[in-house]
Amino acid sequence: MNGIALVFDNYPAFMAWGQYEAALVHALTAPRVNNRHNLPVLPLLLQLADVAKLRAAGDALPVELPHVVYRGVAGRGAARRVRGYSWTLDLDRAKWFATRLDLHDPAVFAVEATEETLAFYTDGRNEQECFLVLPRPSDFVFVDEAPPLPRVRRVWKP
Numbered sequence: 001m002n003g004i005a006l007v008f009d010n011y012p013a014f015m016a017w018g019q020y021e022a023a024l025v026h027a028l029t030a031p032r033v034n035n036r037h038n039l040p041v042l043p044l045l046l047q048l049a050d051v052a053k054l055r056a057a058g059d060a061l062p063v064e065l066p067h068v069v070y071r072g073v074a075g076r077g078a079a080r081r082v083r084g085y086s087w088t089l090d091l092d093r094a095k096w097f098a099t100r101l102d103l104h105d106p107a108v109f110a111v112e113a114t115e116e117t118l119a120f121y122t123d124g125r126n127e128q129e130c131f132l133v134l135p136r137p138s139d140f141v142f143v144d145e146a147p148p149l150p151r152v153r154r155v156w157k158p
Helices: 003-016 022-031 044-048 051-057 090-101
Strands: 067-073 086-088 106-111 118-122 129-132 142-145
Touching: 003 022, 003 044, 022 044, 022 051, 022 090, 022 118, 051 118, 067 090, 090 106, 106 129
Parallel strands: none
Antiparallel strands: 067 086, 067 106, 086 129, 106 142, 118 129
Protein backbone atom coordinates (compact mmCIF):
# COMPACT_ATOMS: atom_id res chain seq x y z
CA MET A 1 0.00 0.00 0.00
CA ASN A 2 3.00 2.37 0.31
CA GLY A 3 4.49 1.68 -3.10
CA ILE A 4 4.11 5.23 -4.37
CA ALA A 5 6.01 6.57 -1.36
CA LEU A 6 8.73 3.96 -1.93
CA VAL A 7 9.10 5.00 -5.58
CA PHE A 8 9.01 8.69 -4.69
CA ASP A 9 11.67 8.33 -1.98
CA ASN A 10 13.94 6.20 -4.18
CA TYR A 11 13.33 7.38 -7.73
CA PRO A 12 17.00 8.28 -8.41
CA ALA A 13 18.07 4.71 -7.56
CA PHE A 14 15.24 3.18 -9.62
CA MET A 15 16.27 5.37 -12.56
CA ALA A 16 19.94 4.45 -12.19
CA TRP A 17 18.98 0.76 -12.25
CA GLY A 18 16.70 1.27 -15.27
CA GLN A 19 13.70 0.10 -13.23
CA TYR A 20 11.86 3.35 -12.56
CA GLU A 21 8.92 2.82 -14.93
CA ALA A 22 8.44 -0.82 -13.90
CA ALA A 23 8.48 0.20 -10.22
CA LEU A 24 6.00 3.00 -10.89
CA VAL A 25 3.56 0.72 -12.75
CA HIS A 26 3.76 -1.81 -9.94
CA ALA A 27 3.23 0.87 -7.28
CA LEU A 28 0.23 2.31 -9.11
CA THR A 29 -1.48 -1.03 -9.64
CA ALA A 30 -0.65 -2.89 -6.41
CA PRO A 31 -2.98 -1.14 -3.92
CA ARG A 32 -6.20 -2.97 -3.13
CA VAL A 33 -8.26 0.21 -2.97
CA ASN A 34 -6.92 3.34 -4.73
CA ASN A 35 -4.15 5.93 -4.82
CA ARG A 36 -6.14 8.95 -3.63
CA HIS A 37 -3.68 9.65 -0.81
CA ASN A 38 -0.84 9.85 -3.33
CA LEU A 39 -2.46 12.35 -5.72
CA PRO A 40 -0.10 15.25 -4.93
CA VAL A 41 3.03 13.37 -6.04
CA LEU A 42 1.60 11.48 -9.04
CA PRO A 43 2.04 14.31 -11.59
CA LEU A 44 5.73 14.61 -10.68
CA LEU A 45 6.30 10.85 -10.81
CA LEU A 46 4.61 10.64 -14.20
CA GLN A 47 6.63 13.56 -15.57
CA LEU A 48 9.82 11.73 -14.63
CA ALA A 49 8.75 8.62 -16.54
CA ASP A 50 9.65 7.72 -20.10
CA VAL A 51 6.27 6.96 -21.74
CA ALA A 52 7.62 4.18 -23.96
CA LYS A 53 9.20 2.44 -20.94
CA LEU A 54 6.05 2.99 -18.90
CA ARG A 55 3.92 1.31 -21.57
CA ALA A 56 6.44 -1.50 -21.92
CA ALA A 57 6.20 -2.11 -18.16
CA GLY A 58 2.43 -2.61 -18.51
CA ASP A 59 0.56 -5.12 -20.66
CA ALA A 60 -0.07 -4.95 -24.38
CA LEU A 61 -3.16 -2.88 -25.12
CA PRO A 62 -5.78 -5.23 -26.66
CA VAL A 63 -7.42 -2.46 -28.74
CA GLU A 64 -6.23 0.25 -31.07
CA LEU A 65 -6.15 3.88 -30.03
CA PRO A 66 -8.12 6.08 -29.96
CA HIS A 67 -10.61 4.04 -27.92
CA VAL A 68 -13.43 4.85 -25.51
CA VAL A 69 -12.69 4.06 -21.85
CA TYR A 70 -14.93 4.29 -18.78
CA ARG A 71 -14.61 5.43 -15.19
CA GLY A 72 -17.01 4.53 -12.40
CA VAL A 73 -17.22 7.17 -9.66
CA ALA A 74 -19.33 7.91 -6.61
CA GLY A 75 -19.46 10.44 -3.82
CA ARG A 76 -19.89 14.18 -3.73
CA GLY A 77 -17.52 17.08 -4.09
CA ALA A 78 -13.79 16.31 -4.04
CA ALA A 79 -14.49 12.63 -3.33
CA ARG A 80 -16.12 12.17 -6.75
CA ARG A 81 -12.86 12.30 -8.78
CA VAL A 82 -14.30 12.13 -12.30
CA ARG A 83 -10.93 13.36 -13.51
CA GLY A 84 -8.97 10.40 -12.22
CA TYR A 85 -6.10 8.39 -13.64
CA SER A 86 -7.65 4.90 -13.71
CA TRP A 87 -10.12 4.07 -16.46
CA THR A 88 -11.28 0.76 -17.91
CA LEU A 89 -12.10 -0.67 -21.31
CA ASP A 90 -15.02 -2.55 -19.73
CA LEU A 91 -18.28 -0.67 -19.11
CA ASP A 92 -19.50 -3.35 -16.66
CA ARG A 93 -16.28 -3.01 -14.64
CA ALA A 94 -16.80 0.77 -14.48
CA LYS A 95 -20.34 0.15 -13.19
CA TRP A 96 -18.89 -2.12 -10.50
CA PHE A 97 -16.41 0.56 -9.41
CA ALA A 98 -19.23 3.11 -9.24
CA THR A 99 -21.30 0.98 -6.88
CA ARG A 100 -18.77 -1.08 -4.88
CA LEU A 101 -18.50 1.21 -1.85
CA ASP A 102 -22.16 2.24 -1.50
CA LEU A 103 -21.41 5.97 -1.78
CA HIS A 104 -23.71 8.79 -2.93
CA ASP A 105 -24.47 9.47 -6.58
CA PRO A 106 -22.70 6.60 -8.39
CA ALA A 107 -22.20 7.22 -12.11
CA VAL A 108 -20.08 6.21 -15.08
CA PHE A 109 -18.24 8.58 -17.40
CA ALA A 110 -16.48 7.97 -20.69
CA VAL A 111 -13.57 9.64 -22.43
CA GLU A 112 -11.45 8.81 -25.46
CA ALA A 113 -8.01 7.38 -24.69
CA THR A 114 -5.41 8.44 -27.25
CA GLU A 115 -1.69 8.00 -27.81
CA GLU A 116 -1.17 11.30 -26.03
CA THR A 117 -3.23 10.44 -22.94
CA LEU A 118 -2.48 6.75 -22.33
CA ALA A 119 0.37 6.24 -19.88
CA PHE A 120 0.01 2.44 -19.70
CA TYR A 121 -2.47 -0.44 -19.74
CA THR A 122 -2.65 -3.43 -17.43
CA ASP A 123 -5.03 -6.31 -16.93
CA GLY A 124 -3.23 -7.70 -13.89
CA ARG A 125 -6.37 -7.62 -11.75
CA ASN A 126 -8.82 -8.40 -14.58
CA GLU A 127 -9.83 -4.73 -14.63
CA GLN A 128 -8.63 -3.82 -18.15
CA GLU A 129 -7.15 -0.70 -16.58
CA CYS A 130 -6.00 2.20 -18.72
CA PHE A 131 -3.94 4.69 -16.76
CA LEU A 132 -4.57 8.07 -18.39
CA VAL A 133 -2.98 11.48 -17.97
CA LEU A 134 -5.71 13.77 -19.24
CA PRO A 135 -5.16 17.37 -20.30
CA ARG A 136 -7.20 20.16 -18.74
CA PRO A 137 -9.92 20.58 -19.86
CA SER A 138 -11.03 17.16 -21.10
CA ASP A 139 -14.34 16.20 -22.62
CA PHE A 140 -16.02 13.62 -20.41
CA VAL A 141 -19.27 12.05 -21.47
CA PHE A 142 -21.76 11.16 -18.76
CA VAL A 143 -22.81 7.58 -19.55
CA ASP A 144 -25.47 6.91 -16.94
CA GLU A 145 -26.33 6.77 -13.27
CA ALA A 146 -25.76 3.63 -11.26
CA PRO A 147 -27.08 1.23 -10.14
CA PRO A 148 -27.98 -0.68 -12.19
CA LEU A 149 -27.09 1.28 -15.34
CA PRO A 150 -29.63 -0.56 -17.48
CA ARG A 151 -28.72 1.25 -20.68
CA VAL A 152 -26.38 3.89 -22.07
CA ARG A 153 -28.32 7.16 -22.35
CA ARG A 154 -25.84 8.99 -24.52
CA VAL A 155 -23.83 7.34 -27.25
CA TRP A 156 -20.14 8.18 -27.47
CA LYS A 157 -19.15 9.61 -30.83
CA PRO A 158 -15.39 9.93 -31.26
